[in-house]
Amino acid sequence: MAQxxxxxxxxxxxxxxxxxxxxxxxxxxxxxxxxxxxxxPNGAGKTTTLRLLSGLLHPTAGSAIVAGAAPGSPASLAxxxxxxxxxxxxxxLSGRDNLRVVARYAGLATSRIEPVxxxxxxxxxxxxxxxxxxxxMKQRLGVAAALLKGPDLLILDEPTSGLDPQGTIxxxxxxxxxxxxxxxxxxxxxxxxxxxxxxxxxGVIAKGKLVAExxxxxxxxxxxxxxLLVRAAPLDQARRLLESLLKPEQVRxxxxxxxxxxxxxxxxxxxxxxxxxxxxxxxxxxxxxxLEDLFLQLxxxxxxxxx
Amino acid sequence: MIASYRAExxxxxxxxxxxxxxxxxxxxxxxxxxxxxxxxxxxxxNSIQGPVPASVLKxxxxxxxxxxxxxxxxxxxxxxxxxxxxxxxxxxxFGWLTVQTILIQKPTRAAVLGGKxxxxxxxALLVSVAMFAAAALASYAAVTLDGSSSAWPAxxxxxxxxxxxxxQLAVWTTFGAFLxxxxxxxxxxxxxxxxYLFVGEALLGGLLRNTPVVKDVLRFLPGINSDAxxxxxxxxxxxxxxxxxxVSAGRGVLTLVIYLAVFTLVSLLIFQRRDVGGS
Numbered sequence: 001m002a003q004x005x006x007x008x009x010x011x012x013x014x015x016x017x018x019x020x021x022x023x024x025x026x027x028x029x030x031x032x033x034x035x036x037x038x039x040x041p042n043g044a045g046k047t048t049t050l051r052l053l054s055g056l057l058h059p060t061a062g063s064a065i066v067a068g069a070a071p072g073s074p075a076s077l078a079x080x081x082x083x084x085x086x087x088x089x090x091x092x093l094s095g096r097d098n099l100r101v102v103a104r105y106a107g108l109a110t111s112r113i114e115p116v117x118x119x120x121x122x123x124x125x126x127x128x129x130x131x132x133x134x135x136x137m138k139q140r141l142g143v144a145a146a147l148l149k150g151p152d153l154l155i156l157d158e159p160t161s162g163l164d165p166q167g168t169i170x171x172x173x174x175x176x177x178x179x180x181x182x183x184x185x186x187x188x189x190x191x192x193x194x195x196x197x198x199x200x201x202x203g204v205i206a207k208g209k210l211v212a213e214x215x216x217x218x219x220x221x222x223x224x225x226x227x228l229l230v231r232a233a234p235l236d237q238a239r240r241l242l243e244s245l246l247k248p249e250q251v252r253x254x255x256x257x258x259x260x261x262x263x264x265x266x267x268x269x270x271x272x273x274x275x276x277x278x279x280x281x282x283x284x285x286x287x288x289x290x291l292e293d294l295f296l297q298l299x300x301x302x303x304x305x306x307x
Numbered sequence: 308m309i310a311s312y313r314a315e316x317x318x319x320x321x322x323x324x325x326x327x328x329x330x331x332x333x334x335x336x337x338x339x340x341x342x343x344x345x346x347x348x349x350x351x352x353n354s355i356q357g358p359v360p361a362s363v364l365k366x367x368x369x370x371x372x373x374x375x376x377x378x379x380x381x382x383x384x385x386x387x388x389x390x391x392x393x394x395x396x397x398x399x400x401f402g403w404l405t406v407q408t409i410l411i412q413k414p415t416r417a418a419v420l421g422g423k424x425x426x427x428x429x430x431a432l433l434v435s436v437a438m439f440a441a442a443a444l445a446s447y448a449a450v451t452l453d454g455s456s457s458a459w460p461a462x463x464x465x466x467x468x469x470x471x472x473x474x475q476l477a478v479w480t481t482f483g484a485f486l487x488x489x490x491x492x493x494x495x496x497x498x499x500x501x502x503y504l505f506v507g508e509a510l511l512g513g514l515l516r517n518t519p520v521v522k523d524v525l526r527f528l529p530g531i532n533s534d535a536x537x538x539x540x541x542x543x544x545x546x547x548x549x550x551x552x553x554v555s556a557g558r559g560v561l562t563l564v565i566y567l568a569v570f571t572l573v574s575l576l577i578f579q580r581r582d583v584g585g586s
Contacts, residue, residue: 047584056410074414085407092321097317101314104311106310107413149412
């Protein structure tokens with residue numbers, strides 16, 4: 001049975017009047033009820049994509065369905081909440097009054113305001129002016145505004161941007177909490193551990209194109225999966241031996257250790273050979289390719305993307 | 308649109324800059340249009356140089372002339388204040404990026420702009436009422452303090468004058484709002500608008516008023532048409548110099564209504580089509 005989609009794009013493209021191609025033929029599918037991480041380096045096209053999905057930008061080509069309707073249409077907007085780029089509010093109004101303004105635009109009862117303020121832990125500061133808020137408080141007010149409609153789809157653009165470590169932990173916990181009740185969360189980030197910790201599936205975007213999609217585990221497996229980490233001395237002697245045993249591109253020096261791109265089942269034979277040649281092996285273990293490595297591999301030389 | 312209007316009223320009501328602007332406008336009318344002139348013609352009548360003696364000039368401050376007085380203030384300081392108000396109300400949304408916060412709520416862009424325009428219209432109406440009330444009170448105070456007598460204009464004249472003021476304030480407010488949307492910058496919108504109002508149109512209208520080619524252009528400018536409308540409400544201490552107006556009052560009203568419609572439609576077109584954010 002086909003899984004229902006909260007967000008679906010076909011060939012979505014945005015070229016700005018300056019000539020910059022920010023989003024290039026993007027096909028994105030976010031399933032209902034999942035937390036989807038939209039991952040990419042700065043300038044990859046994440047925010048432009050989210051603006052397109054929110055109806056703030058008009059696409060140059062392609063189409064999208066967001067929460068069951070065209071982006072920016074009242075039917076779509078009624079079912080989605082979004083915080084795109086920076087939380088933008090009226091500096092001379094209090095946090096609570098800013099939410100009253102948002103509620104009025106959305107045609108909502110103001111009775112929704114206090115519960116969302118409580119949910120983002122801003123009740124105590126709600127009477128203070130927005131311009132006095134810290135970055136973390138501004139982010140939380142942005143999330144509160146996005147939650148005001150009780151949306152089925154929540155779009156959050158770099159929600160932990162500018163937060164201190166404690167604020168980041170709290171925001172992640174909030175995002176996990178927001179998933180409860182079948183809500184779909186589309187989260188953009190350039191922080192790898194963030195999506196790893198919060199997202200069910202990840203889409204990696206580079207130069208405006210989706211270059212990989214899947215769970216973090218699937219992406220790791222696709223890119224070659226595991227490697228062996230070997231710590232041995234003397235370093236030069238160990239390097240010469242390993243390069244003679246394996247292809248040079250399979251041996252990478254990482255500090256005072258080696259990362260070997262080989263099948264883990266070769267661990268015993270490699271260890272035996274090193275020891276028999278008088279090399280001391282102090283550590284030999286499975287080293288999963290870090291998400292950082294995978295990210296760099298996908299975004300620095302993305303498959304099917306030129307220029 | 309009503310939902311957007313309700314949001315706009317909350318924002319406008321709590322913005323101190325708006326109250327300061329309207330305070331300046333009322334203070335200008337009471338202090339500069341009435342009090343200063345009253346003190347000069349009362350305490351130092353000999354300092355008045357010109358063909359009209361101080362005792363006659365004083366009648367300009369009396370109730371019989373409060374309609375032309377308030378219209379005169381409306382087409383100068385009133386126009387400037389409302390232009391700034393309109394520009395702030397739209398350009399600030401781009402400066403603070405709140406335009407994107409608004410547009411990802413439920414209403415369409417047309418409804419958002421409709422709500423904003425409705426607020427600007429209501430503000431122009433309230434400011435017109437306040438200006439008329441302030442001028443009427445000040446003129447009543449002047450005639451009472453002077454111990455003279457002066458008749459109030461006919462209701463018909465007052466109503467027509469009120470309509471003329473409201474139309475002019477609405478045009479300048481809409482002009483400011485249009486500039487705010489076009490430039491997306493409060494400084495550019497206010498700077499450009501005031502430069503046009505006080506330098507462009509005033510210079511052209513004052514210095515080159517009788518130059519044939521320029522005269523044809525001037526006939527289409529909002530300030531010149533406002534002056535023509537105001538000339539239909541002459542002060543009682545001198546004859547109306549209708550012949551100096553480039554267009555008739557009726558043509559002036561029609562031109563101002565067209566400006567109101569054009570500024571509104573062009574603003575809507577820009578707002579509907581424009582991308583919000585990105586480069």
